Amino acid sequence: MTNAQAAHTLKPVHLLRHALSTLTNLAVIATLAVVLPTPSIGFAKQTNPQARKSVSAPVKTGAKVKATHYAQRAANITKSSRKVMVQTKRTIGHGKLTIKARGNRIFIHPRMLKDAKGRPLKGRALIAAKRRAIMLARAPITPAKPSFGELAGLHQTQDALELKSGVALVVDQDTNEVLFRKNESAVLPIASLTKLMTGLIVQEARLPLNEIITITQADVDTEKGSHSRLVVGTSLTRGEMLHLAMMSSENRAANALGRTHPAGIEEFVRLMNAKAKSLGMHDTKFVEPTGLSSKNQSSAHDLALLANAVYQDAVLRNYSISPGYVVSVGEKTLQYNNTNQLTKNPEWEIGLQKTGYISEAGRCLVMQTKIAGRKLIMVFLDSAGKFSRLADAVRVRRWLESNPQALAPHRAPRQG
Secondary structure, three states: OOHHHHHHHOOHHHHHHHHHHHHHHHHHHHHHHHHOOOHHHHOEOOOOHHHHOOOOOOEOOEOEEEEEEEEOOOOOOOOOOOOEEEEEEEEOOOOEEEEEEEOOEEEEOHHHOEOOOOOEOOHHHHHHHHHHHHHHHOOOOOOOOOOHHHHOOHHHOOOOOOOOEEEEEEEEOOOOOEEEEEOOOOOEEOHHHHHHHHHHHHHHOOOOOOOEEEOOHHHOOOOOOOOOOOOOOOEEEHHHHHHHHHHHOOHHHHHHHHHOOOOOHHHHHHHHHHHHHHOOOOOOEOOOOOOOOOOOEEOHHHHHHHHHHHHOOHHHHHHHHOOEEEEEEOOEEEEEEOOOHHHHOOOOOEEEEEEEEEOOOEEEEEEEEEEOOEEEEEEEEEEOOOOHHHHHHHHHHHHHHHOHHHHOOOOOOOOO
């Protein structure tokens, strides 16, 4: 009997069951097509040019989203340079999502997607996270705000060492001989390098370092919204506040130091500017003691003068170079670390240092160090990447060590 003849012999109830079974199978297949990943989903990618930018937003599965991208800043990084890794992070909840981009492609591997307990996602949660990640990568990104140095074209200046800082100056601390210079007269925001002057004014006032100072709402950053672990109500000694300001750039500590000056914070700022003038810092202006304001401006030349003055104070010198410091806040302790990683490097003999960063200033560094027995002051302003200022210091050191004539003191010509 043929199939056609067999079909004619089926009863209507059998035909109905057969039709229902077929429809059920089709529904299952359709569901799997929507829910299950395609064979190529192992690495989901898209070619939107905006994918080169950072991504930070919630996903359906959970929520701390960490975006990482590798990019080159054409203004100051040559093609032969290493690519710079930029990271942005926003806490949404407890989960974690990492998105990496190279060039104009986003790569999302299933192992990157984890739940709140750090376990790899599976099933529908994994698929939803991957789809959400791709959608986020296509979202428009607001470009980073250029620094004052970038706007002024300082990074277009070529130098023999190919430094990534828009401004650089290396001087002999004893003779004032300039060993290296790059846009050293440019006046730019100096960020937390401001705290060098803040510390100097505190020390010149001879205020007791064991006096208790309490953080108030007036010390909270309302301009940049920067984070601080010193919550309102935290009480520390003036010495501890000064230590944290010099070593870890603690903004609330620095503001509290100015606010608790006997004459008040306005007079404190006036004293900062008066001291700058007395040191010969003619291109320098301060409006507050933390460096969060882009109106705090100076030049590399002026900052070298300030570094030399601060170096004379042993307390400020030692506070600035200590690798770490622990303070007790109520029933807990807070561990702070130095913002300059070179202070932990035994190959460096550093006598004073201060780092700084706000978007308008870029990455900044002032450092007193000894190289081949010669005391030097280094100033780097408006550096392009997070570690570029330290890398520039290393480049300068290697250049000096490989060129002994650069380190040899120049003798004055004989008279007559």
